Amino acid sequence: MTKKALVIDDSRAMRTILSGILGELGYEVQGAEDGGRALEILNAGGLFDLALVDWNMPQMTGYDFVLEVRKETRFNDLRLVMVTTETEVSRMSDALEAGADEYIMKPFNKEMLLEKLMLLGIEAELD
Amino acid sequence: MSLTPGELFEILETIWSTQLGFELDDDEQSANVPADSQEDLMTGIVQISGGFAGAVHLICARSVVRAAAARMFSMPEGDLGDEDLRDALGELANMVGGNLKTLLPGSEFISLPTVIEGSNYDVARLDSDVVVRIEASYEGKPLRVVLFVDHR
Numbered sequence A: 001m002t003k004k005a006l007v008i009d010d011s012r013a014m015r016t017i018l019s020g021i022l023g024e025l026g027y028e029v030q031g032a033e034d035g036g037r038a039l040e041i042l043n044a045g046g047l048f049d050l051a052l053v054d055w056n057m058p059q060m061t062g063y064d065f066v067l068e069v070r071k072e073t074r075f076n077d078l079r080l081v082m083v084t085t086e087t088e089v090s091r092m093s094d095a096l097e098a099g100a101d102e103y104i105m106k107p108f109n110k111e112m113l114l115e116k117l118m119l120l121g122i123e124a125e126l127d
Numbered sequence B: 001m002s003l004t005p006g007e008l009f010e011i012l013e014t015i016w017s018t019q020l021g022f023e024l025d026d027d028e029q030s031a032n033v034p035a036d037s038q039e040d041l042m043t044g045i046v047q048i049s050g051g052f053a054g055a056v057h058l059i060c061a062r063s064v065v066r067a068a069a070a071r072m073f074s075m076p077e078g079d080l081g082d083e084d085l086r087d088a089l090g091e092l093a094n095m096v097g098g099n100l101k102t103l104l105p106g107s108e109f110i111s112l113p114t115v116i117e118g119s120n121y122d123v124a125r126l127d128s129d130v131v132v133r134i135e136a137s138y139e140g141k142p143l144r145v146v147l148f149v150d151h152r
Helices: A012-024 A037-041 A062-070 A089-098 A109-119 B005-021 B060-074 B082-101
Strands: A004-007 A028-032 A050-053 A077-085 A102-105 B040-049 B054-061 B107-110 B114-118 B126-137 B141-150
Touching: A004 A012, A004 A037, A012 A028, A012 A050, A012 A109, A012 B060, A012 B082, A028 A037, A037 A062, A050 A062, A062 A077, A062 A089, A077 A089, A077 A109, A089 A102, A102 A109, A109 B126, B005 B060, B005 B082, B005 B126, B005 B141, B040 B060, B040 B082, B054 B060, B054 B082, B054 B126, B060 B082, B060 B141, B082 B107, B082 B114
Parallel strands: A004 A028, A004 A050, A050 A077, A077 A102
Antiparallel strands: B040 B054, B040 B107, B040 B114, B054 B141, B126 B141
């Protein structure tokens, strides 16, 4: 069965980059421009294996999105990876404590993202 | 404030090389190119707040933004619209601000980016001082990053 990923970032450019990489990994990808829209998608019944989440977004930040998702046990299997310019260790700790599974800092490249995904047990080979 | 031009250039260079796969030149000789250039410029601005309050401005020739956007959107430059360029520059400014914040003690938050574009313009940040400013170029076209600290 095709795995599904949700890419949450207010930048269309960043959504394009992340969607491209995940597409190469065989994911079916849906985008959301902020945490609020992503929650709507999840609450509408969207089933996803993975969500890549920016931190700094309008309406609802990625941090708040992670907190909201982790309140719901039905999303326990959803892997959450923060992809953000927030590079301080304290921010990373905050995100992980809130329920994020991994954290990757912008800028990044394909190999760096793949490495993080493999830490989550997502095995794939990129060209 | 001990931030050096070298540290700021390293942030910019890392973003350009890692995210875009582009090589930047640290080109002090291009210092006056943006103001005199006939080419339109684009400026991405991110505010920084907290114990440190100020802003970072990423100023690029429009052709540099177009090249970056083409890479980010995986599209030919000719197919890109104005919104694509604004989005790409905003995200790059966001990366500069976010990475810079780590080096600015007390800084807590960065704003969503703002983008200004046009020709023969200058952006004045009132009641602030320039902390550090660097000049660089990509394929001969100028980039500039300026960090301002606000007066309290």
